[in-house]
Amino acid sequence: MIVALALSIFPIAVAVCSLAVGSVNRLRMAAAIGGVGQAAATLWVALPILRGESRPTFLIWFQMDGMAAWMASVNSIVYGAAMASAALLTANPHDLHLTSKGVRAMFGLTALFIVAANAVVCAADLGALWVAMEATTLVTAPIILLRGTRKSIEAAWKYLILCGVGIAFALLGTVLLLAAAGNGMQGGGSLGIAWLTAHASSLKKSLLNASFVFFLLGYGTKAGLFPVHNWLPDAHSEAPAPASALLSGALLNCAMVALWRIGGIVELSGSRTLLLGLLAPMGAASVLAASLMLVRQQDLKRMWAYSSIENMGLLAVAAGLRAAPIFALHALAHSLAKSSAFLLSGNVLRAYGTVSLKKLSGVMRRFPGLGFALLAAGAAVMGAPPFASFVSEWLLLARAADDRLWGIVIALVAGLALSFVAVVIHLGRAIFGEKGERAENPRYAGSILPAALLLAVSAATFLAVTPATLEFLGKALQTGGRP
């Protein structure tokens, strides 16, 4: 009960404020405080679980195990930073191309979103997981719509219909799994993850395999895996920057956690080949395809969006190899880096009025702070030291090579190298270019503290990773006994 309260009291307060508080300025303050409070409250309940000191069930279908504690912390940290940044960027809502009603809606909906996202990672029942996942779609679609331009309307429609079909496939996967569980069992089966894990070997094989394929298509759509990624770049580039940070840093992880948990059941049922033959190759294909598409991006936010597809591919490979510490570490690393990258793109958009890579040039010359932060974010996203994604990507490559999956290793190396070059060239022109574009609203270029803090956490994580901490992480993720 305390866990449920800790995970939801701040966002619900923010959501109520978004309806009740009269002035937008007070709402901004409330959201910033609520965001930081949410991060603190989540860490307060999650850390004891990661240390193995407690293991609370907070509602019948929700339980905070090690993986849930880790992912909920990641979600809430991203939320805190996004809200702090949103409060800074909405100093004058008109600059954001939003009405004050739009700003209200953004704060209210993101608050509801973080509650749903934390429900997804904590779900101990695949039915409840599905309901929470669909709830994340429902609350994020209106955010994409907020700017009200034709592009944003088309992006929202695409998001709603593609993720709708995806999530329907996931529902089909869920019922197929239930049919696999109910087959010949006394009293029927259950969708409880703990139950499915315990009875994994007696599930009907053909139905289980079919259900995994539908889960992969369904939650894979939501995670933006290639080839069902089409909605992602549009949605991420059309949403306001703080919301893009949340979509990329929290929403995608939720779908990956779902795949991780289902993968655990599949592994225990003895169908490991499905993971190595479908999930991991789909991840490797995502890395490769996304890096190819990265090359010809002309828009800062779309570039980050394609890089998200690439990183989800890396997570899918980690999930396919069932490497829990690498999976968790890379989820954290990607969320920190990508959220800060999207938040900084918000600063760029506010300051220059555009995120087109053709028009941006000489950011460093005009605003050294913003330019340096963008450079650092780019490095963090691409997995350069000293940022956490360097370690996680390195560990993943090493693990794949240990397992002698040479095809996947080659695809990952090629994809990572290509995207590194592409991002360096695109970002380099924008940051170091000769002619400095005139900024419309220079004051927004300075409010980069939330994004910078995320990058600092990423650098600290890089320093903290040692064999001992990895072992601790591996043990922590196993608390709760659920995959």
Add this chain to the structure above:
Amino acid sequence: MATFQELVGLAAMASLWMLGITRVRSMLWGLGAQGAALGALLLFRGINNGSIGETLLGCAVIAVKAIAIPVFLNWSACRLHVVRDRGVGLGPGLAMLAGALIVVLCYFKSGWFSAAGSVSGNAGLAIATVLMGLIIMMTRRLALGMLIGFLVLDNGIFSYAFTQTPGIPVVIELGVLFDLFMGVLLAGMVLFRVSRSFEHMDVLEMRELHE
């Protein structure tokens, strides 16, 4: 014990019929009939077995799938002045033929999908409904037609869940239904925005976003 699973066949027939028509209002009648068949399945079975949860869920399914959603979509179609969906790719005749083939194939290969204890053929019919929903989504041009196809697909999944599984906990099933309803309302909202700013609802002509 009567299981009333024959109603699934009725739902499959409704989607086969929907494949062959272009009038949006007729499609909505088909959608409503399909929802009613699924709700009735649960309702009758619940009353027969004396299960309060299942009876309640049957009423909820009828209320949402047979009444609320079709009525809301019909209201939207009237406001948006949508009468017919001319379709794209397969014409209605060919689409119906493809649907009939799918039904026959899935019916005879039902064993692939079925769980123990279900009436034979039903699993195949449910999967056929899912596939026909996909065909409707792919062969309609208007955003509203795509939405209807999506709902048919979803009905197929519900048919499978109601006949092949021991039952998802009622609270979760209600959550699923609630999510679905909110999703349709939201999609309706987006549709109004689409028609206001694009001045049409043709999905093929929505090309503002570059690749």
